[in-house]
Amino acid sequence: GENVEQHPSTLSVQEGDSAVIKCTYSDSASNYFPWYKQELGKGPQLIIDIRSNVGEKKDQRIAVTLNKTAKHFSLHITETQPEDSAVYFCAASMGNRDDKIIFGKGTRLHILP
Amino acid sequence: DTGVSQDPRHKITKRGQNVTFRCDPISEHNRLYWYRQTLGQGPEFLTYFQNEAQLEKSRLLSDRFSAERPKGSFSTLEIQRTEQGDSAMYLCASSRPSSGNTIYFGEGSWLTVV
Numbered sequence: 001g002e003n004v005e006q007h008p009s010t011l012s013v014q015e016g017d018s019a020v021i022k023c024t025y026s027d028s029a030s031n032y033f034p035w036y037k038q039e040l041g042k043g044p045q046l047i048i049d050i051r052s053n054v055g056e057k058k059d060q061r062i063a064v065t066l067n068k069t070a071k072h073f074s075l076h077i078t079e080t081q082p083e084d085s086a087v088y089f090c091a092a093s094m095g096n097r098d099d100k101i102i103f104g105k106g107t108r109l110h111i112l113p
Numbered sequence: 114d115t116g117v118s119q120d121p122r123h124k125i126t127k128r129g130q131n132v133t134f135r136c137d138p139i140s141e142h143n144r145l146y147w148y149r150q151t152l153g154q155g156p157e158f159l160t161y162f163q164n165e166a167q168l169e170k171s172r173l174l175s176d177r178f179s180a181e182r183p184k185g186s187f188s189t190l191e192i193q194r195t196e197q198g199d200s201a202m203y204l205c206a207s208s209r210p211s212s213g214n215t216i217y218f219g220e221g222s223w224l225t226v227v
Binding site for chain 2: 004006032034036041042043044045046049089091098099100101102103104105106
């Protein structure tokens with residue numbers, strides 16, 4: 001079955017600097033890769049997603065890149081702000097199914113003042 | 114457009130008791146998912162419905178767990194004879210395949226079994 005590995009597990013960056021979180025997946029048939037942000041005591045909130053027919057997608061300070069050959073995808077946050085502090089999860093579809101996604105274990109991002 | 118709604122948000126129960134959680138999906142979302150999340154882990158898939166049909170159940174879902182979506186709208190997740198290992202956050206999510214099937218989560222229901 002699909003396996004999603006995420007690293008680092010914890011990341012601290014100075015406010016204003018960039019943060020990068022990387023994920024790898026095992027199923028070459030996976031075609032959908034969402035990223036979620038989770039704040040303490042809340043449910044995961046979708047922040048950006050990418051499908052396999054696209055190599056990069058950007059939304060303001062957030063961008064995601066996908067390398068299908070290497071089976072890895074990354075989240076890039078530029079000009080980090082204190083409100084970016086949270087746990088971030090990558091996920092990948094189970095093969096080419098659109099009804100099930102498998103999550104990584106998460107990255108706790110700390111934005112330092 | 115209201116989000117996914119879950120109730121209760123927090124539940125403390127004694128071991129051996131039964132608990133039930135309710136989820137109201139986003140309007141017109143015909144797919145509804147249940148996930149479980151423990152501290153320091155990502156959400157783990159439990160089961161999902163398309164309309165009222167339960168299409169898949171994870172091996173994580175023991176016989177003590179049952180989920181229903183009788184009219185294809187709200188869903189309930191019942192845990193019978195709770196055990197301390199059931200302590201987790203139970204997340205509900207919904208999606209609509211006609212809109213790319215992006216999955217949206219609720220705020221979760223925290224269960225503590227003492």
